[in-house]
Amino acid sequence: xxxxxxxxxxxxxxxxxxxxxxxxxxxxxxxxxxxxxxxxxxxxxxxxxxxxxxxxxxxxxxxxxxxxxxxxxxxxxxxxxxxxxxxxxxxxxxxxxxxxxxxxxxxxxxxxxxxxxxxxxxxxxxxxxxxxxxxxxxxxxxxxxxxxxxxxxxxxxxxxxxxxxxxxxxxxxxxxxxxxxxxxxxxxxxxxxxxxxxxxxxxxxxxxxxxxxxxxxxxxxxxxxxxxxxxxxxxxxxxxxxxxxxxxxxxxxxxxxxxxxxxxxxxxxxxxxxxxxxxxxxxxxxxxxxxxxxxxxxxxxxxxxxxxxxxxxxxxxxxxxxxxxxxxxxxxxxxxxxxxxxxxxxxxxxxxxxxxxxxxxxxxxxxxxxxxxxxxxxxxxxxxxxxxxxxxxxxxxxxxxxxxxxxxxxxxxxxxxxxxxxxxxxxxxxxxxxxxxxxxxxxxxxxxxxxxxxxxxxxxxxxxxxxxxxxxxxxxxxxxxxxxxxxxxxxxxxxxxxxxxxxxxxxxxxxxxxxxxxxxxxxxxxxxxxxxxxxxxxxxxxxxxxxxxxxxxxxxxxxxxxxxxxxxxxxxxxxxxxxxxxxx
Amino acid sequence: xxxxxxxxxxxxxxxxxxxxxxxxxxxxxxxxxxxxxxxxxxxxxxxxxxxxxxxxxxxxxxxxxxxxxxxxxxxxxxxxxxxxxxxxxxxxxxxxxxxxxxxxxxxxxxxxxxxxxxxxxxxxxxxxxxxxxxxxxxxxxxxxxxxxxxxxxxxxxxxxxxxxxxxxxxxxxxxxxxxxxxxxxxxxxxxxxxxxxxxxxxxxxxxxxxxxxxxxxxxxxxxxxxxxxxxxxxxxxxxxxxxxxxxxxxxxxxxxxxxxxxxxxxxxxxxxxxxxxxxxxxxx
Numbered sequence: 033x034x035x036x037x038x039x040x041x042x043x044x045x046x047x048x049x050x051x052x053x054x055x056x057x058x059x060x061x062x063x064x065x066x067x068x069x070x071x072x073x074x075x076x077x078x079x080x081x082x083x084x085x086x087x088x089x090x091x092x093x094x095x096x097x098x099x100x101x102x103x104x105x106x107x108x109x110x111x112x113x114x115x116x117x118x119x120x121x122x123x124x125x126x127x128x129x130x131x132x133x134x135x136x137x138x139x140x141x142x143x144x145x146x147x148x149x150x151x152x153x154x155x156x157x158x159x160x161x162x163x164x165x166x167x168x169x170x171x172x173x174x175x176x177x178x179x180x181x182x183x184x185x186x187x188x189x190x191x192x193x194x195x196x197x198x199x200x201x202x203x204x205x206x207x208x209x210x211x212x213x214x215x216x217x218x219x220x221x222x223x224x225x226x227x228x229x230x231x232x233x234x235x236x237x238x239x240x241x242x243x244x245x246x247x248x249x250x251x252x253x254x255x256x257x258x259x260x261x262x263x264x265x266x267x268x269x270x271x272x273x274x275x276x277x278x279x280x281x282x283x284x285x286x287x288x289x290x291x292x293x294x295x296x297x298x299x300x301x302x303x304x305x306x307x308x309x310x311x312x313x314x315x316x317x318x319x320x321x322x323x324x325x326x327x328x329x330x331x332x333x334x335x336x337x338x339x340x341x342x343x344x345x346x347x348x349x350x351x352x353x354x355x356x357x358x359x360x361x362x363x364x365x366x367x368x369x370x371x372x373x374x375x376x377x378x379x380x381x382x383x384x385x386x387x388x389x390x391x392x393x394x395x396x397x398x399x400x401x402x403x404x405x406x407x408x409x410x411x412x413x414x415x416x417x418x419x420x421x422x423x424x425x426x427x428x429x430x431x432x433x434x435x436x437x438x439x440x441x442x443x444x445x446x447x448x449x450x451x452x453x454x455x456x457x458x459x460x461x462x463x464x465x466x467x468x469x470x471x472x473x474x475x476x477x478x479x480x481x482x483x484x485x486x487x488x489x490x491x492x493x494x495x496x497x498x499x500x501x502x503x504x505x506x507x508x509x510x511x512x513x514x515x516x517x518x519x520x521x522x523x524x525x526x527x528x529x530x531x532x533x534x535x536x537x538x539x540x541x542x543x544x545x546x547x548x549x550x551x552x553x554x555x556x557x558x559x560x561x562x563x564x565x566x567x568x569x570x571x572x573x574x575x576x577x578x579x580x581x582x583x584x585x586x587x588x589x590x591x592x593x594x595x596x597x598x599x600x601x602x603x604x605x606x607x608x609x610x611x612x613x614x615x616x
Numbered sequence: 617x618x619x620x621x622x623x624x625x626x627x628x629x630x631x632x633x634x635x636x637x638x639x640x641x642x643x644x645x646x647x648x649x650x651x652x653x654x655x656x657x658x659x660x661x662x663x664x665x666x667x668x669x670x671x672x673x674x675x676x677x678x679x680x681x682x683x684x685x686x687x688x689x690x691x692x693x694x695x696x697x698x699x700x701x702x703x704x705x706x707x708x709x710x711x712x713x714x715x716x717x718x719x720x721x722x723x724x725x726x727x728x729x730x731x732x733x734x735x736x737x738x739x740x741x742x743x744x745x746x747x748x749x750x751x752x753x754x755x756x757x758x759x760x761x762x763x764x765x766x767x768x769x770x771x772x773x774x775x776x777x778x779x780x781x782x783x784x785x786x787x788x789x790x791x792x793x794x795x796x797x798x799x800x801x802x803x804x805x806x807x808x809x810x811x812x813x814x815x816x817x818x819x820x821x822x823x824x825x826x827x828x829x830x831x832x833x834x835x836x837x838x839x840x841x842x843x844x845x846x847x848x849x850x851x852x853x854x855x856x857x858x859x860x861x862x863x864x865x866x867x868x869x870x871x872x873x874x875x876x877x878x879x880x881x882x883x884x885x886x887x888x889x890x891x892x893x894x895x896x897x898x899x900x
Binding site for chain 1 (some may be wrong): 656669676685689691692884889899
């Protein structure tokens with residue numbers, strides 16, 4: 033019996049061969065068939081050559097990361113056969129170009145897989161162009177799974193619509209050729225198949241794309257950014273929709289300009305953001321402190337990659353947590369949010385803009401390469417009930433009647449009324465120097481203390497319930513162990529919970545999103561009541577453990593740290609946790 | 617009507633007696649009053665340095681940012697609300713040293729704001745080090761044996777980077793400087809105004825009377841400000857120091873290419889509810 037709607041897929045090839053786009057098309061065809069899908073890539077920092085992969089897992093149930101071994105492997109070059117054929121599951125299928133890798137069987141040395149060797153290039157040439165050899169391979173993968181070809185046809189039409197009907201038609205013909213070829217070889221006997229499930233349309237979206245959705249929905253009007261992997265797609269997506277939503281998107285001369293520019297735009301009243309990675313974020317440090325003392329609402333996305341310095345530009349890490357909490361000299365309040373999946377990216381991006389204006393602080397949203405570039409099926413964001421809130425922003429009418437406006441007036445919760453240039457009676461200097469209530473420079477000791485306290489008070493305005501971690505898996509009473517993680521480790525950890533359950537381990541997951549303000553009370557209460565605790569982090573110093581210790585006094589003794597610049601996998605987490613609790 | 621006294625902030629400037637910044641402040645107030653721009657529609661942006669304290673001494677909106685970074689926030693403010701009058705000010709260290717990258721890119725971008733550089737050929741607030749405009753050989757506290765590097769030529773740089781209004785004034789000639797500034801503000805596009813400004817504390821070798829002796833006015837000698845080549849030639853004079861408008865041309869400004877702020881500036885757009893369908897449907 034074939035496994036219905038449960039399949040893992042992998043495509044590999046050199047940069048420039050369309051690995052990611054074919055992988056994405058495969059994933060979207062399964063999404064449109066009504067499956068739950070997860071897709072992730074792995075590629076080195078180069079434009080041509082090398083070895084790129086895109087992997088997809090699909091399931092009838094919600095999935096949160098890649099699962100297990102690939103059942104279908106498309107090898108767009110010989111190297112992929114060499115390094116990836118051994119990963120195929122038993123009974124899997126290897127799709128390759130028989131005219132280019134004639135020795136695939138000898139290289140793979142596998143008796144337990146099906147070889148789908150097709151003259152991809154010639155078939156593509158017959159369909160209209162050799163360049164579509166990857167589309168032929170995609171068609172072949174679909175043929176193996178017995179997917180309704182109409183879904184592929186619709187997908188192609190959507191994908192290539194902008195390039196004209198001729199391109200659409202030839203791509204469909206190329207896919208068709210691959211589809212028919214593999215179907216004739218496999219003939220319905222493959223270990224997995226896809227059957228259409230009727231359901232409400234989902235989104236297949238990655239962290240960068242979801243963050244952009246959240247920013248647009250929140251009314252972001254100004255983006256200044258300097259390209260840097262893995263945040264660059266945010267610049268591209270925003271720029272591509274500049275006219276649709278009336279957003280000014282400015283590529284700047286450097287990240288220093290980007291951060292200072294958004295501070296200016298925010299001061300003038302536009303919801304503003306930038307996005308970068310560690311190197312650029314370092315350059316923004318000084319400006320982030322300026323936003324702090326000026327109380328200017330800005331949102332900064334930092335998609336972490338493996339550092340320090342240039343590090344591993346296209347690989348993932350969670351090592352900027354403490355840096356984000358301490359970026360820039362001096363002390364000032366900032367909000368640091370680390371969403372864990374695409375939906376949280378949307379929600380927290382939206383929240384970030386609200387919080388920035390409510391508290392008049394810089395808000396840092398910590399993504400990472402794995403989160404930024406991994407896609408998953410999620411419910412349509414438009415159903416989420418989020419509302420724009422602008423805090424103590426003064427209206428023109430109120431300012432018209434205002435007298436002796438004090439921009440940094442002392443208030444019970446530290447938050448002062450904010451007016452915008454162009455509004456009457458509000459003239460003040462927004463200054464990077466320490467200042468008094470009016471904004472005028474002050475170096476007096478008592479004034480200084482009052483301003484520090486005023487700013488620090490603002491963070492307490494956010495209620496604990498809003499920033500509390502989320503819990504999954506076994507209840508506190510029944511759990512053998514509480515696993516603590518943050519950011520993108522959520523996905524593999526959620527999948528690990530399922531595997532642990534199969535092994536008889538009752539595990540509870542605590543996922544922390546807010547690093548500042550920190551939900552100390554909830555975290556401490558849950559850790560203290562746990563039988564056993566372990567922390568999972570994508571860094572070598574257990575930075576969240578240090579933060580938890582600092583904020584709660586609780587030290588999580590066991591840490592499972594991964595810092596080979598790759599994401600956690602559910603299998604490895606499950607094996608590690610099983611061992612910790614003394615189960616096999 | 618806005619008068620010069622309306623523009624008094626009530627705070628006394630903290631500059632040294634005789635500092636050229638006083639002349640620049642008076643000239644800027646005069647220019648804003650002459651143009652009749654409402655105070656609440658003006659934003660004076662600065663970096664950090666002696667001259668960058670200026671926003672505190674003029675009653676408009678002000679943004680006193682980071683050292684070397686007056687231009688990026690000025691651009692952000694302008695893009696967020698292109699109905700405002702934005703004037704960035706800063707010293708030669710601020711604008712031509714640490715902020716040089718922003719300066720050159722601002723010139724090529726041709727956004728509609730004015731950039732005044734208080735150029736006294738010295739770092740003042742940090743107590744007297746060489747600046748990018750300090751002439752080669754000059755002894756300062758950081759170059760006690762004479763500056764080894766050649767000085768930069770900021771006028772030539774902005775001309776070559778594509779600035780559409782390039783002028784120079786002298787803080788000791790306030791009516792002329794006020795005219796330069798008001799022309800710069802009225803100009804549609806980027807206006808770069810370099811201002812000769814004596815530092816009476818750290819550059820006693822560059823006193824007012826030396827400037828007065830060396831300076832001549834471009835318009836008095838028939839310079840044609842529409843002639844870029846002639847402007848570049850004048851900018852390279854060393855024996856005599858020209859002030860006035862070097863170059864002026866009309867070119868499309870950055871925001872001309874942004875259709876959705878024609879009617880209403882960005883900051884005034886209604887953001888209470890945004891339908892993201894046009895974006896989100898790509899992912900279905």
